[in-house]
Amino acid sequence: MRDGRHSNPGARPKLTPEETLRVLQALEGPPPDGGLWTGPKLQRWVAEHLGKRLSLNPIYRLLHEAGFALRVPRPVHRKAEREAQEAFKKNSAKRWRRPGQRGEG
DSSP states (O other): OOOOGGGOOOSOOSSOHHHHHHHHHHHTSOOTTSSOOOHHHHHHHHHHHHOOOOOHHHHHHHHHHTTOOOOOOOOOOOHHHHHHHHHHHHHSOGGGSOTTSTTOO
């Protein structure tokens, strides 16, 4: 009996090198519906143009390997929400504070 892991090439890629090139070329321009490319948008593009239905995992892996990074703006908290958070902090019970913090005991 011998260990065959070293000679096992693994599963075939979901996309051929030519299909991967087409996807990367599509990513150079804007998506069909405008805005920014997202995983689901690219997933739909692959299904429509290449006829392959891929889950989001290989789509995200392709984007990562191509050097794309997640670019989502951070949420903006409204003033009322900030005031509510501050009020909650000021009114929180002393028993929830860590030992050594101001207002203890």
